[in-house]
Amino acid sequence: MTVPDPSRGESAEVPPSDAAAEAEVEVQVDSEVDAEVDAQAGETGEAGPVGDGSEGGADGGPDGGAKPAPTEAEAELAAQREERARIERRKADKDGPVESGAKLSGKAADLLAAVRAVEAGEKSGTAFYENPAPAPRRSAPEPAAPVRHRQPEAVPAPPSAAPETLAAVREVLAAGGAPKSLAERVAALLGEGAAEALREDPWQLLAVPGVQPDQADGFARALLGGSAGPGDARRATALVGWLLERAALQGHTALELASVRAALAERAVPDAEEAVRQAVAEGAVLVFQEEEPEAEESEDGGAEESEGAGGAAVEPARDSGPPVPVLLGLDRYALAEESLADGLARLAKTVTAADWDGPELARACGAHGLVTHTGGEAARAEPLALVLGARERGLRAALAVHTENGRRRLGSDAGAVTVADLLSGAAGLARDEDGALALDLLAVLDAPQLDVETAAILVEALPDGCRLLLSGDPGVLGAAGAGRVFGDVLAARVCPQVASRTPDPGPLGELVSGIGIGELTQVEAPGKEVVIVPVRDAGEAVHRTVQLVADSVPRAIGVPAEETQVITVGHGGAAGTRALNAALKQRLNPGPGRFGGFDPGDRVAHSPVPGRTVPATVVSADAEGLHLDRDGEKVVVPKERVEASVRHGWALTAHQAAGMRWPAVVAVLPGDAAQGLSRAWVYTAFGRAERHLSVVHGVDQALPRAVAEGLAPAPTTRLRPLLEALLAAPEEE
Known part of the structure; x- marks a missing residue:
């Protein structure tokens, strides 16, 4: 087999599409799928098997020294918590308390009141589906007011659990054979009485990201003995929450009732229907419908209502007509979607x-x-021109992007900020007396990367009268978290939609544009912009990838290794990010990994918060932690967070790479990755290249099939119907 190599000037060739082939792409809920791992970016170090009793944490870096100052991640998370608390306080002041929601107010109290009403049989399940009109809001500040720039304030880190609480939790974990390294996360989730709560309900361990049901089952058996059976109500309730949290990593904010029941049955729950009723009755999950069912008149003239065990109605009765999907969801995503819909309206x-x-x-x-x-990459110039023009009009306009890489690509004149900096206050934008951003226009690029919770906080921070532009490429992979914000707003068609007519230039632009419409075509690449490197197996894929990054691309294309990014389908497997990073480190920066597995000069992917990946380079390590250079910004990762938030970064998944671009990209498609491919994955991975793309191709016809037919089903969300209910369709011009 002849292997084209850019160093020899061999022609670039992309396999033609095979329209007769059947699609084999399948959306799987698996711990190795990159969407899940990326969404758990704060948990990049996998949880060890429950029962091994091992300690977690980084094994490198010296001990001792004073307690480090709050990290960027801690400050950002604290700022977001403070922002959420402020939002809830303001809503409570406006809406007033709800009697049924003790210690709650506003939307949260309404939902809790509805849950209790269903439990008591006072209302049907439709009580959950009502969408009140948004309350009157404050007016926008005067456009003439100047923007007051300020330095970001230091935000104190959230207090850690008391030592006695951690000690008690470690004791319970040890008794159940679980790693003591989970203690801090368990204490953060369950609070001061975490140890007692865990003894009474061992399956609450499932709430810790990375813990699997079989691990929680083993932990429960060790604590409860023979009474820990598969039909235990505590287990069923925990599994329902775990299924919904796991689905959120795939973008779902809710799941259909039938799919939850089927998943519970697969987990050996003897009565899945009763398990769902129990979870609803306990308030662990909420019930929703996509549309209001028409009330059916019974023989005595009354409207029929479905009844469930304990009065918890989870499936409305319907005598005729198509079935109305019943959805289950977690309150955090329900609140976020409803708040976002209200804010957009x-x-x-x-x-x-x-x-x-x-x-x-x-x-x-x-x-x-x-x-x-x-629009694509070239279309980013249009929102930039809009913001610059608004500033010339004397308006307060800001341009927000998803990543620091995306900010740099716009140039220093754009004055762009990242969404994370905008929300944390690091962007230095002024706020009004209500805490809203003093803006007349906000343009958000990379909008597909907005998850529903981030989008809700962002929209809530905008004053009345502020214009919001959501801009992005709908073909790329979505956010590594719950929600499909950009896709739902587009699908709802409740606002003007402007499609750019500016195509991406050159052979790469032609190739990616074709993929976007389902065509994998050959392109003329006289400058070796696209090169296909066929491989037989995963081992050869790793070998050829290292050769391309370290030798061929620098020599033939002129792009050094540090500006070449490898992108692959997942973290696991023989050619996943772990295997590729190990091989690339050995070739490009060999070392003993004395700093928690890292050495100075290592390229890494830092995840300061879940769902956010920032490329960086290791500088050094000391008692404070691992020192990183993030494009000139110095960051210190505490040593106890290194294992959980830092990975080697020569190779990334497509989800991690979304929102960023590099001069050269090597896309690795080993044979075992065929079922992980989709049109969106190929579009995203190939579209990260600015000058050169090498495709290490080992999936044969699975690549053209994925491009032609690999349309993954849209995640289940509620934002679209909520928007449609709040906003009428715009008038046709």
């Missing part, structure tokens, strides 16, 4: 229309409070 309704001259995007944003914009 508020922005759409409170803007004062103005005539803005210029291209279509400017005219749409001048007349409307909510606008979407779609």
Whole structure:
């Protein structure tokens, strides 16, 4: 077999599409799927098997020294918690307390009251489906007010659990054969009485990310003995929550009732229907429907209602017509979606229309409070021009992106900030007396990377009258977390949608554009912009990848190894990120890994918070932790967080790479990755390359099949119907 090599100037060739082939792409809920691992970016070190009694944490770095100052991750998380608390306080002040929701108010109390009403048989399941109109909101600050820049304030780290609490939790974990390294996470989840709560209900261990049901079962048997059976109600309730949290890593904010029952049956729950009723009755999950079912008149003239055990109605009766999907969801995502829908509707309704001259995007944003914009990499110049033009009009306009890499690509004149910095206060934007950002226009690029919770906080931080532009490429992989915000807003069609007509240039632009419409075509690549490297197996894929990064691409294309990014399908497997990073480290920066597995000069992927990946380089380590250089920004990762938040980064998954681009990309498609491919994956991975793309190709016809037919089903979310209920479709021009 002849292997094309860019160093020899061999022609670039992409296999033709095979339209007759059947798609074999399947969306799987598996710990090795990159969407799940990326969404658990704060848990990148896998939880050890429950029962091994081993200690976790980084095994490198010296001990001792004073307690380190709050890290960037801790400060960011604390800022987001403070922002959520402020939002809830403001909602409570406006809406007033709800009697049924003790110690709760606003939307949270309404949901809790509805749960209790269903439990008592006072209301049917439809009580969960009502969508009240958004409350009146504050007005926007005067456009003439100047932007007041300020330095970000230091946010104290959240207090850690008391030593006696941690000691008690470690004792319980040891008794059940679980790693004591889980103690801090268990204490953070369960609070001061964590040890007692865990003894009474060992399956609460499932709430810790990375813990699997069989591990929790073993832990429960060790603590409870023979009474820990598969039909235990505590186990069933924990499994329902675990299934929904696991689904959230695939983008779902809710799951259909039938799929939850089927998944419980696969986990040996003897009565899946009763398990769901129990979870609803205990308030562990909420019940929703996509649409209001019509009330069926019974023979005596009354409307029928479904009844469940204990009065918890989870499936409305329906005598005729198509079945109405019943959804189960967790309250955190329900609150986020409803808050986001209310916020988007508020922005759409409170803007004062103005005539803005210029291209279509400017005219749409001048007349409307909510606008979407779609396009590829070249189309990013259009929102940039919009923001610069708004600033020239004297308006307070900001441009937000997903990553630091994306910010740099716009150039220093853009004044762009990352969404994380915008929410944490690090961007230095002024806020009004209510804590809202003092903005007249916010353009958010890379909008597909917004998960529902981040989007809800972002929209809540905008004042009435502020214009919001959501811009992005709908073909890329979505957020590594719950929600499909950009896709749902587009699908709802409740605001103007502006599609860019600016194509991405060159052979790479032509290739990626074709993939976006389901065509994998040959492209002319006179400058070796695209090269296909066929391989027989995973071992050869790793070998050829290292050769390309270390030798062929630098020599033939002129892109050094440090500017070449490897992208593969998942973390596990013979050619996943772990195997590739090990091989690339051995070739590019060999060393003993004396700092928790890392050496100075290692390329790493730092995940300061779940769902966010930041490329960095290791500088050194000391008593404070691992010192990283993130494109000139110095960051210290505490040694106890190294194992959980830092990985080698020569190779990333496509989910981790979304929102970023590099001069050269090597996309690795080993044979065992065939079922992990989809059109969105190929589109995202191939589209990360600016000048050169090498495809290490070992999946044969699975690649053209994935491009032609590999459309993964959209995750189950509620944002679209919520928006449709709150906003009428825009008038046709």
